[in-house]
Amino acid sequence: MIFYDFGDNSFCTRGYTWAWSLKPRPPELLLRCKKCTAGMSTYPKHPLGLSVEGGVKYPDILGCGGYPLLIVSQNVIDDWEKFGITGYEKYEANIVEANGKRIRDLKPPQYYHINITGRAQYDMDAMGFRCEVVCNYCGHTRFVDSNNNMDIPSPTIIKDGSWDGSDIFAADITPRRSFCTEKILFLAGMNERTNCRFVPLDDKDPVSNKGLDYKAIAKRMLRETRNPFEK
Numbered sequence: 001m002i003f004y005d006f007g008d009n010s011f012c013t014r015g016y017t018w019a020w021s022l023k024p025r026p027p028e029l030l031l032r033c034k035k036c037t038a039g040m041s042t043y044p045k046h047p048l049g050l051s052v053e054g055g056v057k058y059p060d061i062l063g064c065g066g067y068p069l070l071i072v073s074q075n076v077i078d079d080w081e082k083f084g085i086t087g088y089e090k091y092e093a094n095i096v097e098a099n100g101k102r103i104r105d106l107k108p109p110q111y112y113h114i115n116i117t118g119r120a121q122y123d124m125d126a127m128g129f130r131c132e133v134v135c136n137y138c139g140h141t142r143f144v145d146s147n148n149n150m151d152i153p154s155p156t157i158i159k160d161g162s163w164d165g166s167d168i169f170a171a172d173i174t175p176r177r178s179f180c181t182e183k184i185l186f187l188a189g190m191n192e193r194t195n196c197r198f199v200p201l202d203d204k205d206p207v208s209n210k211g212l213d214y215k216a217i218a219k220r221m222l223r224e225t226r227n228p229f230e231k
């Protein structure tokens with residue numbers, strides 16, 4: 001099974017607008033621990049308003065600077081629902097403000113923000129890092145690799161037996177980092193959804209590359225009769 005790191009590709013694409021902030025800021029995201037001041041990771045399970053700025057068109061996956069939310073268009077949701085994609089809950093994300101002369105006259109698509117409910121865990125021993133609790137009050141953790149860098153090293157290795165079979169999933173210790181199966185890439189590629197980013201989990205340098213050409217890969221999968229829905 002091939003898994004991918006998945007999200008928006010706003011840093012490598014041009015022309016798509018970007019959500020700068022949430023309006024109003026949802027109260028869950030303002031909660032801070034009284035002891036260590038870390039943000040609490042309560043997911044806002046309700047509709048949100050978005051303020052977008054710049055660009056000349058709306059993408060299917062919208063980058064969000066205010067908070068690392070996965071925000072997808074109605075088109076993406078339609079793909080996922082039609083093909084029974086699992087591992088998420090969706091909540092409306094509505095454009096309430098559009099700044100920039102090219103974007104403000106366009107009608108935005110309906111967007112949704114995605115709470116990832118599918119789960120798999122990192123194989124921390126194989127990847128060479130550990131997760132330390134730094135605040136006993138809220139349970140806030142930090143990641144430390146074998147060189148004492150506070151980071152999660154690459155490539156990502158999923159612990160054997162920890163994947164629950166969901167098409168969209170995250171690890172408990174990084175609930176906002178989205179992973180997915182080939183089905184998500186295939187649907188995005190075949191339907192030419194825009195501004196998607198897919199990087200294989202076994203990539204040693206997932207951050208500085210441009211992401212896969214998922215449209216070409218999906219067409220190749222179809223040609224080679226590797227449609228992931230027919231396995």
Ligand SMILES: [Zn+2]
Pocket residue numbers: 033034035036037038135136137138139140
């Ligand atoms: Zn704390």
